[in-house]
Amino acid sequence: MRRYTDRPVPAEVVDDLLNVARWTGSSANRQPWELVVVESPATRRALAEAGGSPGHAPLVDAPLVIAVVLDSPAAGFDGGRLCERVLLAASAHGLGASLVGFKDGAEAAAKAVLGVPADRVMPRVVVAGYPADAGARLVSVERTVDNRLPLERLPVGRKPLARFVHRERYGPA
Numbered sequence: 001m002r003r004y005t006d007r008p009v010p011a012e013v014v015d016d017l018l019n020v021a022r023w024t025g026s027s028a029n030r031q032p033w034e035l036v037v038v039e040s041p042a043t044r045r046a047l048a049e050a051g052g053s054p055g056h057a058p059l060v061d062a063p064l065v066i067a068v069v070l071d072s073p074a075a076g077f078d079g080g081r082l083c084e085r086v087l088l089a090a091s092a093h094g095l096g097a098s099l100v101g102f103k104d105g106a107e108a109a110a111k112a113v114l115g116v117p118a119d120r121v122m123p124r125v126v127v128a129g130y131p132a133d134a135g136a137r138l139v140s141v142e143r144t145v146d147n148r149l150p151l152e153r154l155p156v157g158r159k160p161l162a163r164f165v166h167r168e169r170y171g172p173a
Contacts, residue, residue: 001096002058004129008039009064013093017066017128020089024082032075033082036067036114038125043113047125050109051102058100062127067114070121083126090128097128 014037021035038044041060047067048059059065066086070079083099090097101124102110111122 001098001127001131002061003132004058004061004063004096004127005132006061006063007130009095009129013095014064016093017086017089020085021066021082024078024085026075026078026081030075030078032071032078034069034120036069036116038065038067038114039063046113047110050113051100051106052109053106056100056106058098058127059125061129061132063129064095064127066126066128067110067116067122068124068126069116070123073121075121076123079123083124086126086128090126094130095128096131097126099124100127 018035018037021033026032038047044059044062044065047065048056050056051059068079068083070076087097087099102122107122108118110116110125111118111120114122116122
């Protein structure tokens with residue numbers, strides 16, 4: 001998801017995303033992350049400029065940016081787990097979401113925008129909001145009994161289970 005409406009993400013949805021992040025598992029339960037929630041258009045624009053490439057444009061459009069700040073590069077796997085769960089939670093709320101990464105000098109510039117200490121790493125941020133293009137909507141309004149969006153209905157171009165799941169032994173049945 002790369003284009004969003006300017007409709008703000010409701011506070012209760014933001015709180016739910018943050019609680020999903022809070023309960024994400026981590027190696028040895030270290031929870032090696034801190035999050036910076038960015039909703040200000042000026043700050044989002046400054047982050048996009050710090051990124052310096054067309055791939056950072058969603059930072060300007062998305063009404064919600066959650067920067068994932070890790071205590072060390074070794075925490076990258078745990079940070080990825082956190083991002084994955086926040087993306088899934090955003091989808092369950094009917095939001096479009098994706099990741100925007102920072103490399104090399106762009107990461108340092110983005111950290112400076114947010115006041116993140118130099119000894120921390122901020123390789124990516126989660127961007128989320130309501131999709132701008134009607135064709136980009138994740139699913140129709142159909143939901144499961146507990147009002148969740150059924151993941152198997154998301155049009156994400158995924159392989160069918162039969163193509164990559166094996167039972168009892170690897171290989172054709």
